Amino acid sequence: MTVRKNQAALTPEEKRAFTNALLELKRTGAYDRFVTTHNGFIMSDTDSGDRVGHRSPSFLPWHRRFLLEFEAALQKVDPTVSLPYWDWTADRTSRSSLWAADFLGGTGRARDGQVMDGPFAYATGKFNVNVRVDGRAYLRRALGEGVAELPTKAEVEAVLAMPVYDMAPWNSSSNGFRNNLEGWRGANLHNRVHVWVGGQMGTGVSPNDPVFWMHHAYVDKLWAEWQARNPKSAYLPAAGTVNVVDLHDTMRPWNDVTPADMLDHRKFYTFDTEPVPAASASQR
Amino acid sequence: MNKITRRQALGTTAGALSALGIAGATAHAAAADSRASIPTGTVDEVYQGRRIQITPATTGGGHHGGHHGGGHDGLPTVRIDGRELHVMRNADGTWISVVNHYETFADPTSLARAAVRELQGAVLAPFAPMGGTA
Ligand SMILES: [Cu+2]
Ligand SMILES: [Cu+2]
Numbered sequence: 001m002t003v004r005k006n007q008a009a010l011t012p013e014e015k016r017a018f019t020n021a022l023l024e025l026k027r028t029g030a031y032d033r034f035v036t037t038h039n040g041f042i043m044s045d046t047d048s049g050d051r052v053g054h055r056s057p058s059f060l061p062w063h064r065r066f067l068l069e070f071e072a073a074l075q076k077v078d079p080t081v082s083l084p085y086w087d088w089t090a091d092r093t094s095r096s097s098l099w100a101a102d103f104l105g106g107t108g109r110a111r112d113g114q115v116m117d118g119p120f121a122y123a124t125g126k127f128n129v130n131v132r133v134d135g136r137a138y139l140r141r142a143l144g145e146g147v148a149e150l151p152t153k154a155e156v157e158a159v160l161a162m163p164v165y166d167m168a169p170w171n172s173s174s175n176g177f178r179n180n181l182e183g184w185r186g187a188n189l190h191n192r193v194h195v196w197v198g199g200q201m202g203t204g205v206s207p208n209d210p211v212f213w214m215h216h217a218y219v220d221k222l223w224a225e226w227q228a229r230n231p232k233s234a235y236l237p238a239a240g241t242v243n244v245v246d247l248h249d250t251m252r253p254w255n256d257v258t259p260a261d262m263l264d265h266r267k268f269y270t271f272d273t274e275p276v277p278a279a280s281a282s283q284r
Numbered sequence: 285m286n287k288i289t290r291r292q293a294l295g296t297t298a299g300a301l302s303a304l305g306i307a308g309a310t311a312h313a314a315a316a317d318s319r320a321s322i323p324t325g326t327v328d329e330v331y332q333g334r335r336i337q338i339t340p341a342t343t344g345g346g347h348h349g350g351h352h353g354g355g356h357d358g359l360p361t362v363r364i365d366g367r368e369l370h371v372m373r374n375a376d377g378t379w380i381s382v383v384n385h386y387e388t389f390a391d392p393t394s395l396a397r398a399a400v401r402e403l404q405g406a407v408l409a410p411f412a413p414m415g416g417t418a
Contacts, residue, residue, distance in 0.1 A: 039382070042382065042385055043370055043372075043382060046372060047373075047374055048375070055374075113404065132409055133382050133383055133408065133409050134383070134406040134407060134408050135406045135407045135409065136406045146387070147387075169375065171375050172374050172375055173374070173375035173376050183386070184374070184388075190386075191386040191387065192386075194385070194386035195387050202384060202386055202387070202402070203382060203383055203385055203402075204370070204385045206386075
């Protein structure tokens with residue numbers, strides 16, 4: 001059973017295994033196909049039309065499935081790798097070890113935003129940005145420039161206390177847990193982190209920055225924490241909702257997976273903060 | 285970028301566009317802008333050396349209809365140096381683009397200006413509404 005760990009707790013060897021697997025997916029072209037898929041949904045998910053990946057109830061199950069597929073691709077390269085999560089309430093400055101040269105590399109230089117250190121710097125020749133919204137082929141970041149502060153623990157706690165998963169009109173103007181976590185309403189959690197990192201992370205091709213996966217692994221963990229704290233709260237809507245993925249509707253692009261299939265992450269992985277389930281412990 | 289005058293930047297970009305064979309799009313926009321009565325919401329300005337052109341939503345057909353699939357009707361066309369910027373309107377009336385996807389702007393002009401700042405002189409990639417999703 002895969003265990004997803006806090007990125008701050010990874011050993012140097014675990015960091016190297018993770019970044020090497022990312023570079024290998026980049027080399028084979030698999031990485032870029034994920035970026036293309038994500039941008040396709042970013043541009044087609046609309047508040048008044050069909051919406052699957054974003055600004056809708058299925059934001060959380062869609063990204064859980066998307067991450068599972070990416071994690072499986074990483075594990076084909078190296079079975080020891082799992083997606084680390086970035087708790088941005090705790091590691092909240094550009095001086096965090098997350099941004100060191102032995103992990104993701106740091107912020108971009110002033111002139112053009114180009115990331116100059118770490119395994120994903122353009123000069124390495126191993127991580128060109130190929131799926132892009134403009135002509136720039138290098139990874140860019142502007143940590144803390146688009147917005148000064150990452151969300152705080154208190155802001156996260158307030159959102160986790162919201163008892164209703166989602167509400168009509170099931171889009172970026174909804175109240176409820178999902179949209180406050182996604183960030184179109186309220187304190188702005190998930191969206192703000194994209195803007196805080198800047199560069200490609202602020203665009204439709206945000207998965208070009210490897211921190212995308214660690215950010216979404218944490219958003220995914222917050223969904224699991226919300227479920228644990230609100231055991232009587234269900235995924236909504238249940239059925240019959242136009243343009244929106246109901247509990248038992250399938251999600252594009254897979255068309256064989258529903259939000260209901262994604263509700264229990266422990267079918268697929270656990271977090272390092274959770275006890276190991278008895279079943280998988282006995283399998284070991 | 286800051287040392288380049290607006291005229292120089294515009295000239296350089298126009299040359300690059302011609303080389304890429306998309307001068308037609310620019311010519312089309314220029315022709316639209318020369319009409320006697322400019323529709324409300326039309327913008328044609330140079331901001332930080334980049335030409336921003338915004339034409340209001342048209343209903344069906346035309347250049348705009350040819351670019352968009354379903355679900356995007358009723359949106360203005362926003363161009364930066366002749367290249368179309370993918371924009372969306374949120375339910376609350378605010379705006380986002382593919383360049384600034386996770387923060388909202390009050391109107392298409394501030395959205396386009398934010399894209400210009402983010403681009404730092406880079407040229408928009410060809411407009412691809414579905415992103416080639418397979
Ligand atoms: Cu996404
Ligand atoms: Cu995201």
